Amino acid sequence: MLLDPKNQERILSIQSHVAFGYVGGKAAVFPLQCLGFDVDVVNTVNFSNHSGYGRFGGTRTTADDLERIFQHMEENGLLSPTRLLTGYVPGAPALAAVAQLATTLRQRNPDLVYLLDPDIPPAVLGDAGKLYVAPDVIPIYRSLLPQATVITPNWFEVEVLTQIELKDMSSLRAAIRILHDEYKVPNVVVSSIALKPWLFEALPLCLRPTSPDHPSPEEISSEYLLSICSSNNHANADPVDTSSVHVYLIPFIPGYFSGVGDLFSALVLAHLQPDPKPEPDQTPLSRATTMAIDKTHAILELTQKAAKLLPEEDRLPTDDEQDAVDVDRVVRRMRGRELKLIQGQDIIRSKDLTDKSRRMEPWTTF
Amino acid sequence: MLLDPKNQERILSIQSHVAFGYVGGKAAVFPLQCLGFDVDVVNTVNFSNHSGYGRFGGTRTTADDLERIFQHMEENGLLSPTRLLTGYVPGAPALAAVAQLATTLRQRNPDLVYLLDPDIPPAVLGDAGKLYVAPDVIPIYRSLLPQATVITPNWFEVEVLTQIELKDMSSLRAAIRILHDEYKVPNVVVSSIALKPWLFEALPLCLRPTSPDHPSPEEISSEYLLSICSSNNHANADPVDTSSVHVYLIPFIPGYFSGVGDLFSALVLAHLQPDPKPEPDQTPLSRATTMAIDKTHAILELTQKAAKLLPEEDRLPTDDEQDAVDVDRVVRRMRGRELKLIQGQDIIRSKDLTDKSRRMEPWTTF
Numbered sequence: 001m002l003l004d005p006k007n008q009e010r011i012l013s014i015q016s017h018v019a020f021g022y023v024g025g026k027a028a029v030f031p032l033q034c035l036g037f038d039v040d041v042v043n044t045v046n047f048s049n050h051s052g053y054g055r056f057g058g059t060r061t062t063a064d065d066l067e068r069i070f071q072h073m074e075e076n077g078l079l080s081p082t083r084l085l086t087g088y089v090p091g092a093p094a095l096a097a098v099a100q101l102a103t104t105l106r107q108r109n110p111d112l113v114y115l116l117d118p119d120i121p122p123a124v125l126g127d128a129g130k131l132y133v134a135p136d137v138i139p140i141y142r143s144l145l146p147q148a149t150v151i152t153p154n155w156f157e158v159e160v161l162t163q164i165e166l167k168d169m170s171s172l173r174a175a176i177r178i179l180h181d182e183y184k185v186p187n188v189v190v191s192s193i194a195l196k197p198w199l200f201e202a203l204p205l206c207l208r209p210t211s212p213d214h215p216s217p218e219e220i221s222s223e224y225l226l227s228i229c230s231s232n233n234h235a236n237a238d239p240v241d242t243s244s245v246h247v248y249l250i251p252f253i254p255g256y257f258s259g260v261g262d263l264f265s266a267l268v269l270a271h272l273q274p275d276p277k278p279e280p281d282q283t284p285l286s287r288a289t290t291m292a293i294d295k296t297h298a299i300l301e302l303t304q305k306a307a308k309l310l311p312e313e314d315r316l317p318t319d320d321e322q323d324a325v326d327v328d329r330v331v332r333r334m335r336g337r338e339l340k341l342i343q344g345q346d347i348i349r350s351k352d353l354t355d356k357s358r359r360m361e362p363w364t365t366f
Numbered sequence: 367m368l369l370d371p372k373n374q375e376r377i378l379s380i381q382s383h384v385a386f387g388y389v390g391g392k393a394a395v396f397p398l399q400c401l402g403f404d405v406d407v408v409n410t411v412n413f414s415n416h417s418g419y420g421r422f423g424g425t426r427t428t429a430d431d432l433e434r435i436f437q438h439m440e441e442n443g444l445l446s447p448t449r450l451l452t453g454y455v456p457g458a459p460a461l462a463a464v465a466q467l468a469t470t471l472r473q474r475n476p477d478l479v480y481l482l483d484p485d486i487p488p489a490v491l492g493d494a495g496k497l498y499v500a501p502d503v504i505p506i507y508r509s510l511l512p513q514a515t516v517i518t519p520n521w522f523e524v525e526v527l528t529q530i531e532l533k534d535m536s537s538l539r540a541a542i543r544i545l546h547d548e549y550k551v552p553n554v555v556v557s558s559i560a561l562k563p564w565l566f567e568a569l570p571l572c573l574r575p576t577s578p579d580h581p582s583p584e585e586i587s588s589e590y591l592l593s594i595c596s597s598n599n600h601a602n603a604d605p606v607d608t609s610s611v612h613v614y615l616i617p618f619i620p621g622y623f624s625g626v627g628d629l630f631s632a633l634v635l636a637h638l639q640p641d642p643k644p645e646p647d648q649t650p651l652s653r654a655t656t657m658a659i660d661k662t663h664a665i666l667e668l669t670q671k672a673a674k675l676l677p678e679e680d681r682l683p684t685d686d687e688q689d690a691v692d693v694d695r696v697v698r699r700m701r702g703r704e705l706k707l708i709q710g711q712d713i714i715r716s717k718d719l720t721d722k723s724r725r726m727e728p729w730t731t732f
Contacts, residue, residue, distance in 0.1 A: 019435055020406045020444040030399050038708050040386045043412055046427065048438035057438045059431050061412065065424065069385055072414035072423045076697045078386040331442045342404050 015087030017043035027259035028266035063093035092136035116148035150187035180232040246286040246360035267292035286360035381453030383409035393625035394632035429459035454485040458502035482514035516553035546598035612652040612726035633658035652726035
């Protein structure tokens with residue numbers, strides 16, 4: 001057993017289910033089980049495959065269905081998880097049902113470790129060609145934020161939740177401060193941020209990536225993604241002084257892989273543990289995020305390696321024009337890029353980092 | 367990796383899903399994943415917990431829903447599993463949809479390894495106090511049998527499928543022969559049979575359990591369950607001569623545990639492999655069944671050990687009168703008896719037997 005068996009941890013995971021492939025619960029549950037957690041699994045949709053294939057379908061679990069499942073679990077005394085993980089929930093009524101449950105579980109157990117992945121689909125283009133988000137889910141997510149122990153929004157979700165356009169360091173600082181102070185989220189992880197020039201310039205010199213072949217910031221930027229985590233100790237009167245920001249430069253792997261965020265969030269939750277040997281420059285969140293990035297990156301490398309062995313027709317690059325006239329082109333690419341979670345399960349179980357040279361580093365000048 | 371990564375095996379599992387605990391897919395999928403299989407998971411129900419709790423609920427997947435999921439998978443080229451596992455499907459229309467898919471997959475791939483667990487719920491009592499089975503699912507199961515590579519019925523399901531009451535050796539022989547010859551099932555495993563006196567007496571002397579303290583067959587019988595497997599090679603003209611029957615005596619663990627059959631069936635399917643080092647007295651089926659019994663038994667022992675550590679109120683024995691007036695009594699017992707799959711995952715992954723002294727032994731006089 002990887003985890004102390006006396007430490008009977010139980011995670012309630014509420015997210016999407018697909019029959020084929022690895023997104024949502026299919027990307028999260030197996031890794032959590034491998035790491036020793038009993039996982040209770042409520043499926044918010046039951047689809048054939050993820051939406052990136054273009055063709056997909058199945059059933060959505062209604063708010064009534066979810067409430068009935070929660071109620072039976074409650075009656076049977078089966079709603080005492082030590083951790084809660086919520087991901088994609090389709091539509092405002094179902095999301096409200098999940099929010100109600102999360103609030104109940106938080107009231108019941110102040111020690112509940114709740115990872116909220118505010119999965120806000122940005123895919124719909126509005127009339128004006130702008131990103132359009134179903135507006136009814138946003139207030140529900142905002143009202144749910146104070147229940148969370150840790151959230152893992154992407155760049156876009158930070159902008160939507162805080163209503164701040166992230167265009168420079170001061171807007172980034174303001175957005176993270178709003179999440180900590182206004183929405184009372186103690187731990188924020190923003191994963192997979194493009195290393196824009198203004199971010200590159202703001203990094204402390206010692207953290208900037210160097211490359212002898214590519215002298216310009218723009219070129220170096222394209223080789224890395226950035227992950228930022230920020231922990232805030234509300235016990236202290238001055239939240240600004242007690243927040244701790246860490247950053248990790250992730251070598252960029254080209255291509256779009258689905259389920260990466262779901263795997264990453266599950267791993268952050270699994271590795272968010274009290275620090276047995278506290279290091280002065282690390283927090284429990286920075287340690288968990290380091291583990292999660294390292295394992296997710298290693299799984300992605302394995303997936304990319306496997307995809308390269310496929311016949312050429314199964315790994316044609318994204319080409320919007322070609323993809324539009326040949327739907328099967330997209331499907332073949334998607335199939336070849338399903339995460340190699342099963343083949344990489346030893347990576348998931350590992351207690352050690354695959355890449356010991358990288359970790360979340362304190363961004364003291366943030 | 368436990369399995370050869372070049373051997374890209376993929377299992378399509380179609381069975382029930384519960385949010386809490388380990389029955390159906392929750393008992394089968396994680397073990398299969400641990401053993402290196404990519405598993406595609408279609409949920410035939412999405413319930414809160416298993417029905418043994420008394421209180422349970424959620425949604426059943428309709429025939430239309432199932433067909434839609436299968437159709438999308440088909441359109442996306444995602445229906446090429448090397449193995450198929452089907453368990454509980456609620457109601458005749460949904461079962462017919464699954465049967466249609468199984469038939470299609472079999473036609474497409476003669477090498478498909480299909481484990482059919484004919485999960486026929488015997489729970490409903492008819493007017494006359496006799497076991498009553500919804501009669502509309504039986505003909506569907508019978509029509510599906512010829513598609514199966516291996517089936518894992520229990521005692522009751524053998525009786526229902528063959529319409530033979532198992533009361534002596536000749537009826538047992540006749541029932542297994544019908545499954546092989548009339549229904550063309552090459553591999554039959556009947557698990558967890560009570561070691562009735564007539565079975566005990568029919569066992570070859572060398573296979574009979576002995577116990578110095580309990581001289582009577584009745585007393586010895588109560589300490590063991592029997593598992594029988596039979597493989598039939600249809601290539602030979604005389605099916606009786608070429609069938610190979612094996613038997614395993616399983617030390618009885620008292621108490622009712624749910625999901626045991628689902629775990630067992632998954633493990634039979636996972637371990638049913640071409641024999642790398644054929645032993646003269648073993649078949650691929652007998653080897654797979656030995657592994658499945660050994661691991662299932664070890665998980666049950668772990669579960670029982672954990673249950674014994676619970677507070678007394680969570681492990682009160684079955685008492686129909688007490689249970690009827692105190693539903694929570696049942697619920698607490700069920701909760702304490704959920705399989706310890708996560709804590710026992712090293713058992714599942716093991717390549718070795720936990721108990722090397724026992725295996726499926728040839729029953730040459732069957």
